[in-house]
Amino acid sequence: MRARILLTEELLPISVDSIEGESGPGYCLRALERNATDIHTLCMKLRISGLNGFNQSDAVFLSQLFKADVVWFKQMMPATTRNFEWQQHRWYRSSDLRFTVPQVCPTCVHRNGWIKAAWDFSLSTVCIEHQCALVDACPSCPRSLSWYRPAPGIARCRHVIRSNPKESKPAELLLEFQSWVEARLALNQDQSFGAPSHLSRWRILKDVSLPGWVCLMEAFGLKPMDAPYQPPLFPPRFRPNKIWREIITRALVRIEHFEQQEVKNWSEWKAEIQQFPLLRMATVHQHPGDQSLAAMLLEKIFSYRASVRLTKRHAHWGQMQLFEV
Template sequence: MATDNGLRGLPSVKSGLGRSRFHTLDASDAMRLSRWFGAPQADLAEALGRISRSAAEEGFSYAGREIGRSYFLNRGRPRVCPHCLVQHGYCRSAWDFVLVAACPQHVCALEDRCPVCARALDWNRPSLMVCQCWSDLRSWRPAAVDLHSLELAFARWVAVAVAPASIDQDRGSAVEAGQFGLLRLLRPLSLGAGLSLTYALASTAEYSLGMTGQRVRKKTSLLHARQVLQAADELVRRISEGQPIALRVSRRSVTLALLYEAMRRAKCPEDGSIALSLLSHILRQGGRTKWTGRYGQLSQMSLF
């Protein structure tokens, strides 16, 4: 809307709103934006989501879905699929989720860094289709990803949850052919519950990083997204195969809250019992922050 009205990207819009360039637009800005540009206020509010600190009491949401935590979204360092920009001319909401690192429609990795100027992509760029250096995002060449990779299967799960009509069902079924344990757990859950459960599983898993090196702490990085998915799926795999597991809870309050959110948002009691079983197991450990066991105390073993 800014570009179509002759404004230089979001910085001009934020300036008009009296916001700093570091401000993240959300539903609280929808009324004024609607008056400026004529777009329906309700549509703007849903697209921008409730993600500010003031939205915490009512619950965070994005693209019309409850998401549990604001940090599930990556609103500071955006990612794009250049092929989607060429084909559709807009950015997808699913790309804003921290753990989404691939495009299931074009089977390629998302890009978050300009190959021309080497800077991280920013929402405060001159227009939707160009980098801060004016490089055309549509000319970028993203790397291909394995059709049966975990990151592609997870990206498809998020995309279907956000906008089911946007995903090719035939290609999607091929993507899930790998039958990842994590995806079998997530399939029946709501978006918010699934994200909470994924983060909770990853945060408690002691896992090998393989070829990825040390753990990445920067939550907005693509490597961090891949490591979180890898950790959660590895824990599920070990449980499903009856292998010994090692769990750690360095920040108990966060892990317990994530599991509670997953349990509360589950669509049916059977799905909620997965999170409840993990929650019960952690609480039984008392003050310990790390423990090992032959099996996880999980009631829904068949779902693994």
């Protein structure tokens, strides 16, 4: 079906260059709008299904369609498999990224006309420039945003994407964390970058990958303050922006308290920290910094010796050494 590439000459006569830091799916929306068409019309003409958006397996097709670099598409488009590369980082869960339900800053998308790639990362929750929360649902429907929409600033229901006027300005902690996330995304995963400034005293955080940070945010931030945590029977495939903001805020506060304590009474944190994100970080992640940190926290807090209990399935744990704080 996708061999019908000759149709694109009449559909997309205008070649559109990508912008540094632009989202891959966002580029597709912008290029289609620039050519006075949309993804619905394109998919009908080419007789393909675009309901779930394009992904990395479509890189060759997309490079021909938009007359753009195929390598760029392979790096910037969503993936449908585990252990995939995106933005020079290796990811282990598609839910760590906003491939299903995207989010945007309404002010940015209407003034600048393009979508940041950083907004496709689940830990991105606010816009630094306009100091507002990112939007992941149409305020008029309200339905979750989709890549299958007419333009970057228009929802699938054809309502204009706009901010919630009742939404307060994000806390300074979230804005500072967002600035760090965007700077970290621009670097290769193996580059030692360091932790956010207010967490800089916890030395081992500098060796944790961004997917590892997702696990840390879940481990430290899932449990509400002064309330029991009830894991959902059917966990959602994605978390709304509002929920991630709550999780990240709690996690950053707890991590700061955790690393500031003079005496390391690790076991006292057992009621505050969730174990399963650390287990996933220890068993699934391939980054040495992630594995070492997860092993240390599991042993010190939960008395779970990964080097003993995981050796049968994961041989490298027999030689793993823990970081020291």
